[in-house]
Amino acid sequence: MPLTKEQVLKQYYGYDKFRPLQADIVDWVLYGQDAMVLMPTGGGKSVCFQIPALMMQGLTLVISPLIALMHDQVQALKANGIPSAYLNSSLDGQQQSAIERQVRAGELKLLYISPEKLFTQGYLDWIKTLNISLFAIDESHCVSTWGHDFRPEYTKLHVLKEAFPNVPMIALTATADRVTRKDILSQLGIPEARTFISSFDRPNLSLSVLPGRNRIKIIQNFVAERPRQSGIIYCLSRKNTETIAEALQKAGIKAKYYHAGMPSADRAKVQDAFIRDDVQVIVATIAFGMGIDKSNVRWVIHYSMPSNVESFYQEIGRAGRDGVKSDTLLFYTYQDVMVRKDMIATSELPEDMKEVQNAKLDRMKQYAEAEICRRRILLSYFNEEVTKDCGNCDVCKNPPMRFDATLYAQKALSAVARTNEKVAMSMLIDILRGSNNKKIIDHRYHEIKTFGAGKDLKADEWADYLQQMLNSGVMDIAYDEGHAYRLNNASWAILKEGRKVQLVRYKPFEERQAERETIVPKEKTKKEIIKDALFERLRELRKRLADDKNIPPFVIFSDATLSDMSQQKPISQAEMLNVSGVGQQKYQQYGEIFIREIREFLKTIPKSSSSAGIDSVQYTYQLYQEGNTVEEMAKMRGLSPVTIFSHLSKLYEEGKNIDFSPFINKQQYDEIVRAAKAMGVKKGESVKALYEAMDSKHDYSVIRIALTIWFKDGMQFIGD
Missing domain, CATH: 1.10.150.80 (HRDC domain)
Structure with missing residues (x-):
């Protein structure tokens, strides 16, 4: 009989049950349907296509953008007994031919391939000759220009669906907002695919932000408090990677730097040392990490602020992929924001894309400056509604005072509704504060009921409260439509049902930074x-x-x-x-x-x-299995033989294979059980009365053994 998906999960991966959504996705793919899967890093995306690959006839082709990642994933699959291989530019002709022979012979279930290799001249024609059961597009955000890691070669992947219209396709990513998700499905030629959105929550990750002062000293202390834990420090410049790595080395920490300016052989050597736990810390530019399938990274530090929430979320997601508690720390200075803005301004991006990148940078800045639960900010960015604070970020651990801001929220949301959800922050603030500028007059916004309803607040205060509302999921934003605010279910609950809104009283960021303290473990x-x-x-x-x-x-x-x-x-x-x-x-x-x-x-x-x-009893059982006598076990453990006998009795009751024949004979057993029955002795009662009734003829240990056998097995009296 073929294995069920649960049996496959247990046999190959060692897990007893699926994580949320995994089983539904596996069933959907096995049914032959297209799917898009959004799960956080470490959430179990690979299982969603690897288990169908094992259960379906034919070969699953996995498109992956990074050579190192393919190598690690295939290595892990083989360790689990799953036949798999990869094809990319790192292989020589002989190695490639050997894998192609395995594919033609039907010896592989999964084949990882880079898009560059896939679109090598004539290679797609070879793929068309194979029995393909499933296409998996890993890191699918790379296909979208709205994503944070756009790869032009990914835009050709729609030809797979055109060439194999009846083969299911599953697109997988850890980071994509609503606009990016829509674009991914369109680009891949599966616009009607069902989208499975797992919770983006990574509760095992702690989240902290600190001012950018004394960064190197703080990092040295941070790493010293986590001996033997692997971690990554992300920097914006190559020079910083080298400076920080040197400072850590001087502090006795095994650290290496990694950046694109190094020879490829040196980069590979550093990466390999980190993967094998020979190096504790990597100080790197963002070029490092995406291609590493290392599950035991215990912490991630951002020396410099990332350019958008997607990048930040993916980079911190490299910590704790195995679900174990891990730490993240972001250093923030306004100088980082200015550097990022300058990078966007001098880039070759078209103006509309520059506008999008600046808006996303603003959301990252809001995260760093926030005084509400940081996890709520991240989850609301990916359109996931959250009603409770996480308790595992620096804001939750040092909560600021909040006030009832329901009336302010209703005024702002009402203005968004009355402008047909077409205004961005600047215009909304002007409406609320009653500014009679030309744009307000041209759009006739001065005629709506909420015009001037927020005159009592300064522009900076409104900006802060609107950011808090956006970050906490009270409303959404449409980056692809002029960054206009959008109402959601939470918005209407506030407007129509009077749901309460708690915000943090406005305070300049510099003042708040000066008050923040490092969390003491x-x-x-x-x-x-x-x-x-x-x-x-x-x-x-x-x-x-x-x-x-x-x-x-x-x-x-x-x-x-x-x-x-x-x-x-x-x-x-x-x-x-x-x-x-x-x-x-x-x-x-x-x-x-x-x-x-x-x-x-x-x-x-x-x-x-x-x-x-x-577990003291289990420890006794271990020693018993090793052949130790009762006296030896008592001596080794510093316990009395009576206690050891009580352990053995408990183990026998639990079904363990304990041989009592060296300690009691048939005559002893018969006498003790006959007396116990006459006295009406019940399980769990003290054996003292029975011991005394038999004139101390038998040791406590012998009595306990006889009763254990009798109560557990219900044996007849010996000799009856």
Whole structure:
């Protein structure tokens, strides 16, 4: 029988259940339909096309823009036992021919290919001869001029749908607002495709913004507080990457810089060292990161402000791809804004695109200056409505005072509605403040009911409140239509249902910056300390194995999987297969090695630590499986033999294979159970009364063993 999608997920990926939307997307693609998938980085986009690829007849062709990313993804697929390969300019003729033979022989399920390679002369004709079951367009935002990483070669991809009209296509991206999404579908020739939008929320990422003063010193302290954690620092200039890397090196931190001015061989060497955990920190321009499928990046710092929210969101998304808690930090100065504006002004973009880029830069500036939950700002940018603050950003951790701004919001939203949603910020402020300028008069806006309704606020105050409203999802903006404000469901709820709006009282940004303080991390509990100690030991084992196999450590197990191991402490095959991310293939390769390491670690934990997260009974079971006697276990653990016997009894009740024959014979068992039945002894009662009734003939441990067997198995009296 063919495997179900749930069985495929467990066997190849080691997960028991799908994340939200994944199962629906898999079913939709298996039904042969086109789809667009928006999921945050680390949200599980790859599963949405890889599982259909494994279940469908034929080959899935994955269009990917970056060579390094293809290499890492194919390496990870092979580690999971999934036949796959890639074709791009990094391969020589012999390697390419070998892969083409595998494709023709039907030996591969997934083939990754760059768009440049796809459109090499005659190559598309070769693709047409293959049994293609699915097209997956990864990083599909690259097809849109409205996106943040436009690639001209991506605009040709519509020919795939023209050549294979009956083959489903799935476009995937982590960052695309409403305008970009519409353009992607149009460019790919699938305008009617169903769009699946997962939550853009990455709750495992903390979000912080700090003033741009003393950046290098703050970075040194930040990294020093996170020993052995991988991180990326993004800079705008090549010079800054080199300066910061040197400063970190002087502080004893393994750091390297990376930028486009380096020889390609040097860049590849640095990237490889980072992937293999030989280098802790990479200080880079934005040229670094998109092509790296490294799941255990624990933090991202922006030394300089990005040019738009999409880029920022994608770059911070390189932290915590495995779902483990990770940190992000943005340094902000107004000088960064001016540098970005100058870059846009001197670019060769057409004027309408410059206008769009400036508007997106303004949204990034609003994020940096915001006094409302930063996660709400990011999610509302991607048109996701959020009703609660996240509690995991610097604003939430140091909340400012808010006031009831419902009346102000109603005035602004009413003005947007009465102007038929055609005005941008500047015009809206003029309307609210009752400015009789020529544009107001020409559009007859001075005649609407809300003209002058906000005279009591200064222009700067209105600008601040409108930005807060936009950032919190109270209204939307249409960049492709003159940046006009748009009303949404939240807007109408405020206007018609009186939904309350809380805003932060206006205060100049410089004043707010001076008040902000760095968050002090809370102290770890004993349980967390022990879990972290095991995690580090497993991480070191993973690194040794990875070096031996010449692969990145995260290909063996992700940090999330090691964290789950550290929590569960599996010491058997069944327990190890219950760890998230451990499938059959991974267990066969590494399961027993990690079980042995966990057992060795447990031996080092003193008795007093059992309450801090070490399961004392399971530890006894581990020692029992290793062949230790009761006396040996008691001595090793610093416990009495009676306690060890109680552990063995509990394990027997749980179904573990415990052999009690060395400790009790048939005659003893018969006498004890007969007496217990006569006295009406019930499970869980003290054995003291039974011990005394039998004139202390049998030890407490022997009595406990007899009752354990009797209560669990319901055995007849021996000898009856």
